[in-house]
Amino acid sequence: MTKAEIEQILVKEIGIILGGVQVGEDKPLHELGLDSMGFVELLVFIEKKFNLKLVDSGLARDNFKTVRILASSIFEKLR
Amino acid sequence: MRTKGLCYLNGIDWVFYTLDHLSKKATGCGNASQVILSLDRPLDIDQVGVRLSAFVRLFPVVHSKCKRDWNLAPFWSYPEHSTSDIPVISKIAVSDDEALSVLHNCVNQPFAQECDHLRFVQVTVGARAFVSLVFDHRLLDARGAQNFLQLFHQFYSGKFILPEPFRPIRPSHLSLWKEKFLAGQRVNRRFLDLSHDCQSQHLSIPDELKARKFLFRTVSFDRLQSDRITEQAYDTAGYLMMAPYFLAVSMVAFQAVFGKSLSKGNSFVIPVNTDIRSRNPGLQELFFNHLSFFFLRFSSEAVQPSREFIKQVSRVMYEAMSGGFAQDLAQASLLLRAVPKMFLDTVQRALMRLKGLSFSFSYVNKGYDALEFCGAQVTGVIHTPRVAITPGVGIFFTQFNGNISITFAFLEGILSEQDADSFIGRLQSVLSDEIV
Numbered sequence: 001m002t003k004a005e006i007e008q009i010l011v012k013e014i015g016i017i018l019g020g021v022q023v024g025e026d027k028p029l030h031e032l033g034l035d036s037m038g039f040v041e042l043l044v045f046i047e048k049k050f051n052l053k054l055v056d057s058g059l060a061r062d063n064f065k066t067v068r069i070l071a072s073s074i075f076e077k078l079r
Numbered sequence: 080m081r082t083k084g085l086c087y088l089n090g091i092d093w094v095f096y097t098l099d100h101l102s103k104k105a106t107g108c109g110n111a112s113q114v115i116l117s118l119d120r121p122l123d124i125d126q127v128g129v130r131l132s133a134f135v136r137l138f139p140v141v142h143s144k145c146k147r148d149w150n151l152a153p154f155w156s157y158p159e160h161s162t163s164d165i166p167v168i169s170k171i172a173v174s175d176d177e178a179l180s181v182l183h184n185c186v187n188q189p190f191a192q193e194c195d196h197l198r199f200v201q202v203t204v205g206a207r208a209f210v211s212l213v214f215d216h217r218l219l220d221a222r223g224a225q226n227f228l229q230l231f232h233q234f235y236s237g238k239f240i241l242p243e244p245f246r247p248i249r250p251s252h253l254s255l256w257k258e259k260f261l262a263g264q265r266v267n268r269r270f271l272d273l274s275h276d277c278q279s280q281h282l283s284i285p286d287e288l289k290a291r292k293f294l295f296r297t298v299s300f301d302r303l304q305s306d307r308i309t310e311q312a313y314d315t316a317g318y319l320m321m322a323p324y325f326l327a328v329s330m331v332a333f334q335a336v337f338g339k340s341l342s343k344g345n346s347f348v349i350p351v352n353t354d355i356r357s358r359n360p361g362l363q364e365l366f367f368n369h370l371s372f373f374f375l376r377f378s379s380e381a382v383q384p385s386r387e388f389i390k391q392v393s394r395v396m397y398e399a400m401s402g403g404f405a406q407d408l409a410q411a412s413l414l415l416r417a418v419p420k421m422f423l424d425t426v427q428r429a430l431m432r433l434k435g436l437s438f439s440f441s442y443v444n445k446g447y448d449a450l451e452f453c454g455a456q457v458t459g460v461i462h463t464p465r466v467a468i469t470p471g472v473g474i475f476f477t478q479f480n481g482n483i484s485i486t487f488a489f490l491e492g493i494l495s496e497q498d499a500d501s502f503i504g505r506l507q508s509v510l511s512d513e514i515v
Binding site: 016017018019020029030034035036037038039040041043044047055056058059060061063064065 | 313314316317318319320321322323353354358359390393394396397400401442444445
């Protein structure tokens with residue numbers, strides 16, 4: 001799976017979690033309106049879709065800040 | 080078949096119906112709550128009253144009464160057209176403390192009739208004011224109440240128009256029994272797992288509860304302080320993990336202040352509210368309860384103001400949410416609706432076997448988000464809910480326009496006023512201290 005494909009999957013899922021909001025790849029997730037419950041929903045989705053349990057990673061902001069950064073982080077872990 | 084077009088209670092509605100019944104039986108007042116908006120100026124209360132009256136007529140459901148259908152499922156019965164208003168109360172106070180005290184009393188006043196569920200209050204303090212919607216938790220949940228106020232604000236501003244009164248309908252959910260039983264089985268297993276070797280630490284409920292009120296302490300942080308708290312939460316609990324961070328610091332402060340008064344035990348057991356609305360909630364999800372709960376347990380020894388503990392809370396909350404307990408509870412509780420309300424308390428206790436809960440907890444950050452209310456600027460949003468008699472104490476966080484507020488609610492007599500002040504002071508200090 002390419003980084004761009006991961007980005008598209010995340011954009012789609014975050015849009016669903018936020019109720020149809022347009023999701024920009026470079027906008028911080030908290031500015032998109034994602035809260036802790038929505039974020040946990042996203043983490044659960046990532047665990048199911050990519051088999052990655054990111055909650056154990058410490059959830060540092062630098063790895064999650066935007067869709068693009070998150071997609072890169074997932075891409076690196078999947079390699 | 081007559082059941083079509085009725086608005087049935089879901090399982091969590093029935094739980095709240097039962098809690099309301101138990102609260103009324105014990106204290107004389109039901110399971111009410113209140114959302115308070117602080118405003119930069121008072122509203123013309125006569126004009127607001129007239130508009131509110133017109134608004135409420137669009138929602139005859141605000142005069143609902145619970146009845147049982149022939150199939151035993153409870154449903155909300157409401158008039159074809161709403162003909163009565165909701166009470167609008169206006170008071171004057173000389174200070175914010177006095178205003179909040181007036182509002183705190185308002186949530187402890189029972190509604191006049193079984194079909195009354197709302198009350199609108201304004202307390203003017205000089206050039207500013209607080210307005211509140213006191214609501215019966217059977218009719219609205221916290222987010223629903225905030226959405227109700229927001230919709231009224233839009234109606235007042237001419238931006239919300241309904242051609243005819245809105246009549247919510249909800250199915251009876253009297254099918255897919257196997258799924259509900261399986262959900263019930265998973266809930267029961269989870270409760271057994273939680274209760275294994277568990278002696279929860281909690282405050283003692285006073286023996287005599289008649290006419291006891293709920294008292295509140297509230298604290299609001301300005302934008303700078305809120306941003307600092309948010310940074311600390313991201314740094315310790317993880318990015319966007321506000322709810323686990325707030326829960327962790329609440330436990331730390333709770334143990335620090337009430338440690339000696341708590342029952343002997345080895346665990347904190349905390350029910351956490353979670354919103355289960357659809358992603359685009361419309362008017363059908365404005366009224367009644369669209370939330371569920373999950374229960375978290377932490378070893379008392381682990382409760383420390385440390386990064387390790389905060390991370391643990393994040394992980395435990397993640398596991399609880401990803402395990403789908405809240406959804407299972409919502410499904411399984413549909414089965415409880417057949418039980419008469421007087422027996423539900425026994426059923427709930429049997430289900431829980433947890434020997435008490437430590438405190439209730441919630442974090443609401445999606446609700447009222449307009450910066451104005453009926454022409455006045457909104458400077459803050461606070462919740463003051465009456466908590467279920469067990470545990471009798473609750474810690475509730477809200478966020479409005481980036482500003483964080485906390486409410487500590489407690490049953491009169493469960494702790495002293497000084498202890499309440501100490502707790503809120505301690506919580507503020509834990510939130511401000513750097514966690515190492």
